[in-house]
Amino acid sequence: MNTSTGYLSVPFRTLLWREMLRFLSVPTQTVVTPVISAGLYLVIFGLSLGDRLPRVNSVPYGVFIVPGLITMGLLNHAFQNTASSIMIAKFEGNIVDVLVAPLSYLEIALGYMLAGVARGFLVGGAIYLVSLPVAGGRVAHPVFALLMAFLAASTFALFGIIAAVWAERFDGISAFSTYIIVPLTYLGGVFFSIRALPPPWGSLALGNPLFYMIDGVRFGFLGASDIPPRASLAIASLSCLFVFAFCVLLLRSGYKLRK
Amino acid sequence: MVASAKTGPPAIQIEGLVKRYGALSALRGISFEVQEGEFFGLLGPNGAGKSTAINIIVGLTRRSEGKVSVFGHDVTAEYRTTRRLVGVVPQELVFDHFFTVERTLKIQSGYFGVTGNEDWLEHLMEVLDLAAHRKKKVLELSGGMKRRLLVAKALVHRPRVLILDEPTAGVDVSLRRSLWEFVREIHDQGTTVLLTTHYIEEAEQHCQRIGILNHGAFVALDRTEKLVRTLDEKRISLYLSDPLSDLPPRLQPFKGVLGEGGRKLTFPLSREDGNLRALLHAVTESGLGVADLEVHMPDLEDVFVSLTSRSVREEGEPAIGR
Numbered sequence: 001m002n003t004s005t006g007y008l009s010v011p012f013r014t015l016l017w018r019e020m021l022r023f024l025s026v027p028t029q030t031v032v033t034p035v036i037s038a039g040l041y042l043v044i045f046g047l048s049l050g051d052r053l054p055r056v057n058s059v060p061y062g063v064f065i066v067p068g069l070i071t072m073g074l075l076n077h078a079f080q081n082t083a084s085s086i087m088i089a090k091f092e093g094n095i096v097d098v099l100v101a102p103l104s105y106l107e108i109a110l111g112y113m114l115a116g117v118a119r120g121f122l123v124g125g126a127i128y129l130v131s132l133p134v135a136g137g138r139v140a141h142p143v144f145a146l147l148m149a150f151l152a153a154s155t156f157a158l159f160g161i162i163a164a165v166w167a168e169r170f171d172g173i174s175a176f177s178t179y180i181i182v183p184l185t186y187l188g189g190v191f192f193s194i195r196a197l198p199p200p201w202g203s204l205a206l207g208n209p210l211f212y213m214i215d216g217v218r219f220g221f222l223g224a225s226d227i228p229p230r231a232s233l234a235i236a237s238l239s240c241l242f243v244f245a246f247c248v249l250l251l252r253s254g255y256k257l258r259k
Numbered sequence: 260m261v262a263s264a265k266t267g268p269p270a271i272q273i274e275g276l277v278k279r280y281g282a283l284s285a286l287r288g289i290s291f292e293v294q295e296g297e298f299f300g301l302l303g304p305n306g307a308g309k310s311t312a313i314n315i316i317v318g319l320t321r322r323s324e325g326k327v328s329v330f331g332h333d334v335t336a337e338y339r340t341t342r343r344l345v346g347v348v349p350q351e352l353v354f355d356h357f358f359t360v361e362r363t364l365k366i367q368s369g370y371f372g373v374t375g376n377e378d379w380l381e382h383l384m385e386v387l388d389l390a391a392h393r394k395k396k397v398l399e400l401s402g403g404m405k406r407r408l409l410v411a412k413a414l415v416h417r418p419r420v421l422i423l424d425e426p427t428a429g430v431d432v433s434l435r436r437s438l439w440e441f442v443r444e445i446h447d448q449g450t451t452v453l454l455t456t457h458y459i460e461e462a463e464q465h466c467q468r469i470g471i472l473n474h475g476a477f478v479a480l481d482r483t484e485k486l487v488r489t490l491d492e493k494r495i496s497l498y499l500s501d502p503l504s505d506l507p508p509r510l511q512p513f514k515g516v517l518g519e520g521g522r523k524l525t526f527p528l529s530r531e532d533g534n535l536r537a538l539l540h541a542v543t544e545s546g547l548g549v550a551d552l553e554v555h556m557p558d559l560e561d562v563f564v565s566l567t568s569r570s571v572r573e574e575g576e577p578a579i580g581r
Contacts, residue, residue, distance in 0.1 A: 014369025022357050093353030097412075100317045100347060101370035102339040259280070259320040 012107040015098065019115030023081055031122055034077055038069050038127040045191070046134040057193060057224040066135040067145075067221040068190035070124045071214045074149055075156035078120035079181055082112045082160030083173045090164065099258065105251040109161065109244065116157025117150060124149060138221070144229065145220025151236040152213035156181070158243045165256055184210040189218075194226050209239040268331030270295045270420050270451040271316060276325035278311050278475075285311045287475040288325070295330075295419070298452045300466030300483070302459065304567050307472040309455040310350065313424050316453075317347045329420060343371055346418035350425040352405045354397040360384070360408060361393040364415055371416035383411040386441060403434045410438065420451045427458060439465065459563050463487070473567045486562050494555040495538070496525040500548030507545040513538050 046062030188210035216232030219225035502521035
């Protein structure tokens with residue numbers, strides 16, 4: 001029998017492994033469904049309407065929406081993964097397994113977050129594969145695209161942790177998703193360039209941190225964006241760090257988890 | 260045997276532990292120690308504070324005041340160390356229904372930083388009769404199997420302290436017996452056991468020392484046999500051949516009570532004063548026909564009922580065993 005006391009060691013890796021096993025054990029729900037949804041968007045906007053819609057930033061509309069759809073898929077599923085896992089664990093009572101384990105709050109936040117990121121990347125990657133016939137698969141700056149996708153998925157996985165800790169019922173998760181995540185996503189430029197928005201909506205969109213994440217991923221894929229990519233990277237990084245710090249402090253406070 | 264002669268720090272040490280929920284005090288400054296190798300029982304009615312105390316030891320609940328340590332390590336400041344030293348069997352059947360029995364135990368091992376313990380997991384599954392169900396998802400297990408799996412989960416990291424919170428609640432007689440055999444075996448191998456239970460006869464049978472909590476304070480804390488001896492209330496009941504309407508004058512000094520339509524005559528008997536011979540002599544002299552006889556010895560349940568039905572004593576001061 002081996003025991004480990006190292007930092008980010010066996011207990012942390014176990015939490016991450018357990019979380020990934022959880023979503024991989026229900027692949028229809030976690031991967032197949034979002035890929036079908038994204039495929040339908042691509043068929044409607046890419047193949048059916050794409051030729052009739054104007055080019056955006058010199059890019060055909062069917063190609064333009066692919067990075068947005070990938071980002072939407074990955075952050076939605078990063079959020080869903082952490083939110084549903086923690087909510088189910090609270091509901092069934094097995095959250096105590098994590099709470100009585102020798103895990104630090106940082107490890108708990110990171111373990112859940114990285115599993116959410118993994119599911120987000122799985123979904124995003126699958127959407128990318130589905131989009132190949134429509135968009136051709138060109139990625140202008142792959143490292144930048146991956147970095148921005150990681151920041152987007154991390155931020156929303158952390159939002160999922162916060163929502164699940166706060167929520168007392170599954171309704172709470174739905175409310176968090178409906179009133180916060182969905183508006184930020186749809187107004188963040190998944191389907192359009194903010195240059196196309198009339199005032200004051202274009203300026204208001206700049207206050208949405210999700211816009212920078214989507215725009216940054218789009219730059220990574222297409223090499224063109226609404227704002228400079230460094231600004232997107234900086235704002236996305238700061239947003240992610242802020243949410244991460246908030247999440248760790250929330251867990252440390254014991255709010256709704258430890259009496 | 261209580262391992263009080265051991266020189267190291269106590270397995271569990273609690274000093275002045277207070278837990279408040281707003282205006283409500285769930286624990287009101289309790290102090291006690293559990294020595295290494297001891298089998299200690301924590302009893303009390305619902306809401307007495309037993310689970311709160313346990314939850315503070317394992318880190319699920321935060322104390323308001325006081326000190327709590329496991330083998331000398333503070334449960335908050337050194338939580339990584341103390342949590343590896345403790346295994347807890349919770350009262351509720353809480354599980355991760357996504358996984359099989361085998362995977363559940365592997366994940367639990369990993370949570371406690373243990374890898375490469377397949378032999379030990381195999382042993383646990385064998386002795387707890389789970390080996391044949393290793394590939395079943397937890398959802399498919401019966402209530403008894405789930406209870407055994409909870410015990411296995413608590414032991415995957417070979418803790419030095421095993422905390423059992425109502426381990427046999429809702430468990431049938433045969434499973435209860437096999438669980439106790441297993442816990443005794445673990446205890447005999449040196450594991451310290453802290454038990455809470457509503458089955459007082461189980462505590463009396465297994466625990467070397469017992470603390471009785473009521474309203475967040477100890478009303479008794481002592482060795483089990485000493486606690487039982489504190490109730491000097493042995494009773495003898497005579498079942499009469501012919502019913503009586505009144506107590507014969509010769510028997511009145513013995514404070515007998517007639518019951519069951521005059522067919523049962525019950526007398527209190529002190530352990531110490533040895534008045535049994537005088538009583539039997541008086542019964543013979545009264546010419547009563549005795550068809551049967553029953554002696555009731557005091558047990559822990561009598562102590563429990565006696566103590567917990569009284570009003571709360573001084574905060575944190577046990578009535579017995581100070």
